Every structure is written in structure tokens, then in C-alpha cells.
Amino acid sequence: MTGSATQQYARGRVTGYRCATCGTAVGIETVHPFRCPAAPVGDVHHVLHPVVTGPDPEPLEGRNPFVMFGPSLAWWAFARANGMSEQRCLELTEEVAGDFRMTPIGPHLQLSDELDAEVWVKDETGNVGGSHKARHLVGILLHLRAAEELGLTDRDARPPLAIASCGNAAIAAATLAQRAGWPLEVYVPDTVSDTVARTLSDLGARLTRCGREPGAPAGDPAVFAFREAVSRGAIPFSVQGPENGLCLDGGRTIGWEMRRVLPVPTRVLVQVGGGALAACLGWGLGPEYRIDMVQTEGGAPLARAWERAGELPTGELGGRWSELMTPWADPHSLADGILDDETYDWQADIEVMRACGGQPIVVSEPNVEAAYAMATRLGATVSPTGTAGLAALLPTADGPAVQPWERVAILFSGVRR
Numbered sequence: 001m002t003g004s005a006t007q008q009y010a011r012g013r014v015t016g017y018r019c020a021t022c023g024t025a026v027g028i029e030t031v032h033p034f035r036c037p038a039a040p041v042g043d044v045h046h047v048l049h050p051v052v053t054g055p056d057p058e059p060l061e062g063r064n065p066f067v068m069f070g071p072s073l074a075w076w077a078f079a080r081a082n083g084m085s086e087q088r089c090l091e092l093t094e095e096v097a098g099d100f101r102m103t104p105i106g107p108h109l110q111l112s113d114e115l116d117a118e119v120w121v122k123d124e125t126g127n128v129g130g131s132h133k134a135r136h137l138v139g140i141l142l143h144l145r146a147a148e149e150l151g152l153t154d155r156d157a158r159p160p161l162a163i164a165s166c167g168n169a170a171i172a173a174a175t176l177a178q179r180a181g182w183p184l185e186v187y188v189p190d191t192v193s194d195t196v197a198r199t200l201s202d203l204g205a206r207l208t209r210c211g212r213e214p215g216a217p218a219g220d221p222a223v224f225a226f227r228e229a230v231s232r233g234a235i236p237f238s239v240q241g242p243e244n245g246l247c248l249d250g251g252r253t254i255g256w257e258m259r260r261v262l263p264v265p266t267r268v269l270v271q272v273g274g275g276a277l278a279a280c281l282g283w284g285l286g287p288e289y290r291i292d293m294v295q296t297e298g299g300a301p302l303a304r305a306w307e308r309a310g311e312l313p314t315g316e317l318g319g320r321w322s323e324l325m326t327p328w329a330d331p332h333s334l335a336d337g338i339l340d341d342e343t344y345d346w347q348a349d350i351e352v353m354r355a356c357g358g359q360p361i362v363v364s365e366p367n368v369e370a371a372y373a374m375a376t377r378l379g380a381t382v383s384p385t386g387t388a389g390l391a392a393l394l395p396t397a398d399g400p401a402v403q404p405w406e407r408v409a410i411l412f413s414g415v416r417r
């Protein structure tokens with residue numbers, strides 16, 4: 001099991017990590033606690049989750065979530081456990097994550113009017129790198145910088161960072177890596193857009209294009225190439241928990257920010273690709289908020305795994321990964337940022353939905369398109385992936401998707417490029 005619900009959902013402080021698949025515990029003082037140490041080589045079906053104990057530290061002053069909630073983050077607890085002062089943790093946060101700000105959230109009057117519901121929007125399009133993704137990555141970077149500064153790793157022998165992504169995560173990674181002066185390798189599908197490729201190169205990242213070869217095993221070729229780079233010594237600068245569990249740390253800030261202002265009850269609809277965003281959002285918000293997890297009809301491995309899992313206890317899901325969470329054949333949608341072959345953080349996603357009474361929602365492609373058109377018409381500069389949660393609020397063949405004047409919240413999770 002991944003710990004009791006109350007532990008997992010408190011902001012509290014991180015006291016260590018625990019593998020959601022095999023239960024192995026890892027101490028908070030551990031350097032580079034990226035992967036489960038008990039996982040056999042090549043076995044990517046293990047994932048370290050933060051173990052949290054209360055009470056919640058008082059938020060620190062400011063508008064930067066990595067400052068305000070710093071003492072609740074795993075990198076901070078790691079640094080403190082290895083002798084860094086609270087003051088130095090704060091300074092390092094300013095150096096590495098100084099330009100993060102709480103992103104806007106509030107009722108959206110035009111959407112509320114169009115949908116006859118009270119629609120709240122959390123807008124991540126102005127976040128560092130243009131999406132929520134940098135939240136996941138900056139926690140990893142803070143850990144790396146703290147380890148160097150504490151003399152636990154060698155600053156003069158930095159291995160490169162590596163990430164597999166077709167868009168927002170890579171741009172967030174390249175933005176942070178460039179600023180830190182840390183080399184970054186990005187593994188992208190060969191379908192990557194010219195704009196994204198140029199942005200990445202301009203940010204100093206080294207790009208490798210990975211094509212889907214006929215007859216290759218199911219799964220994402222960019223992810224396979226990324227894993228090879230990691231096996232050669234690169235640091236997994238990943239937004240997928242099984243590749244680097246530390247990404248599940250900073251991602252929680254989005255939920256902590258939302259719960260400061262979002263009334264209870266609210267049903268939150270979140271778009272799911274690899275599943276880390278939804279997991280972190282759920283842990284950060286807490287189970288008082290119902291969270292429905294949205295995928296498109298062209299790629300819905302989480303909804304399929306949810307059906308297959310039935311009532312199997314959460315602690316047993318990881319042991320049956322190969323049978324329950326299988327790669328989606330030929331994922332496709334206009335919402336191309338959530339077309340991950342597998343929902344890598346599916347165990348946490350299922351745990352969150354079960355704890356709050358939520359469910360997966362699979363939206364039709366016409367509704368994906370209509371949601372994007374609606375947001376664009378209302379003046380939002382958001383991508384089709386970023387409006388996939390909105391798609392789940394549009395009427396379907398079965399009727400309306402919201403109760404009259406129900407309070408719902410969605411994330412505009414990435415900017416239109």
C-alpha cells in the first residue's frame with residue numbers, strides 16, 4: 001500500500017518515499033532517489049511515491065509556490081536531512097525556481113454562461129515554459145543542485161539530463177536546464193512540430209528524433225531511447241513517476257494553490273496523458289474535491305485500466321501492471337499532448353479517483369475540437385491539450401455533461417504554440 005489516505009493527502013512534510021508496486025521504503029536523506037531500488041534492471045513497473053506526515057508547515061511569505069510550500073517539498077526535506085540550513089534552502093529556491101508564481105485561478109464568466117455551470121479555470125499558460133510541466137521538473141533540479149552543494153555529488157562531473165517528450169515537458173525541461181547551465185538531451189517522436197523543434201534547439205537542448213519502426217514492440221520509441229540514455233548514465237529529467245519519482249513532488253504545488261481558493265464541493269476535470277499531473281493534483285487538493293480524469297477516445301489507456309482493475313485493491317495494481325495497463329495501439333487526437341501510449345502514473349491516478357469518488361471520462365474527438373474552438377473564440381491562448389478538460393463539460397450523445405449550475409474546475413494546462 002502507498003500509505004493511509006490521510007497521510008498521502010496532507011501537505012505535511014515528506015519523510016521518505018515508498019514504492020507503490022513493491023512497498024520498498026527509501027529514506028529522505030537518499031541522493032538521487034529516482035527509482036525503486038528493488039526494481040530489477042529494465043523493470044519500469046515500479047514507482048516511488050512521497051511519504052507524507054503532518055502537520056502542515058505554515059506557508060512562507062510570497063507568491064512563489066516553491067517558496068510558500070517549500071518546507072513541504074521532498075527536495076527541501078532531503079537538503080535539511082543532509083545539513084542544509086532553512087535559509088540556504090530558501091536562497092537555493094530563489095536561484096533555481098525564483099520566477100515561479102502562483103498561477104491565476106477564478107470563475108470564468110463566459111464559460112459559465114455558455115455551459116450553465118459555475119466554471120473555474122486554473123490557467124497554467126503563463127507558467128514557466130508555458131505549461132504546468134516545469135512544476136514537476138524544478139523539484140528534480142532543486143534536488144540535484146542541493147546534492148551538489150552539499151558535496152554529495154560532483155559538480156564538475158555532471159551527467160546530462162534526459163527527457164522524452166513531444167512538447168510542453170521538453171520545453172519546460174529545456175528552459176530550466178538552460179538556466180541552470182546543465183546539458184539536456186531531448187528524445188522526441190519524429191512527428192515533432194518544427195516550431196517545437198526550433199524552440200528546443202534555441203534553448204540549447206540536443207534533439208534526437210525517434211520514429212515508430214514497423215514491427216517494433218508496442219510503446220513509445222522516444223521513451224525507449226530516453227531509457228537507453230538513462231542506462232548510459234543520463235539523469236532522468238522526466239515528468240513520469242516511474243522514470244523519476246521526484247517529479248511527483250513539485251507537481252503537488254498546483255493542488256496546494258487551488259485548495260487555497262477553490263470552494264468545496266467542486267468537481268475538478270483534469271486531462272491525463274502520462275498521469276503525473278492528475279496524481280499530483282489529487283494529492284495536493286485532497287479527497288474533498290472530486291476529480292474526474294479525462295482522456296480522448298483516440299487514446300484512453302487509463303479508462304481501460306480502471307475497468308480492468310475493477311475492485312482490485314490499490315496496493316495490488318502494480319504487481320499486475322502488464323495485464324492491466326497496456327500500451328494503446330495508435331493513439332491519435334487533436335489533443336496531442338495527452339497521447340501517451342501508457343498512463344505511467346496510473347496507480348496513483350486510480351488511488352486518487354477512488355479516494356475522492358471520481359471516475360475516468362473519455363471524450364469524443366468532436367468535443368475535443370469544440371472545446372478548443374470555444375476557448376479560442378473566448379480569447380484564451382491555450383492548446384487543444386490544454387482544453388481537453390473543458391471537452392468533458394460539453395454535452396454528449398447521452399445528454400448534458402454538467403448538472404445545472406454545478407461548480408466545476410478545469411485547467412488550461414498549456415499555451416497554444
Ligand SMILES: Cc1ncc(COP(=O)(O)O)c(C=O)c1O
Nearest residue numbers: 168273274275276277337413414
Ligand atoms: C498541456 C498539457 N496538459 C496536460 C498534460 C497531461 O499531463 P500528464 O502527462 O502528467 O498526464 C500534458 C502532458 O504532456 C500537457 O502538455
Ligand SMILES: [Zn+2]
Nearest residue numbers: 019022036046
Ligand atoms: Zn518497487
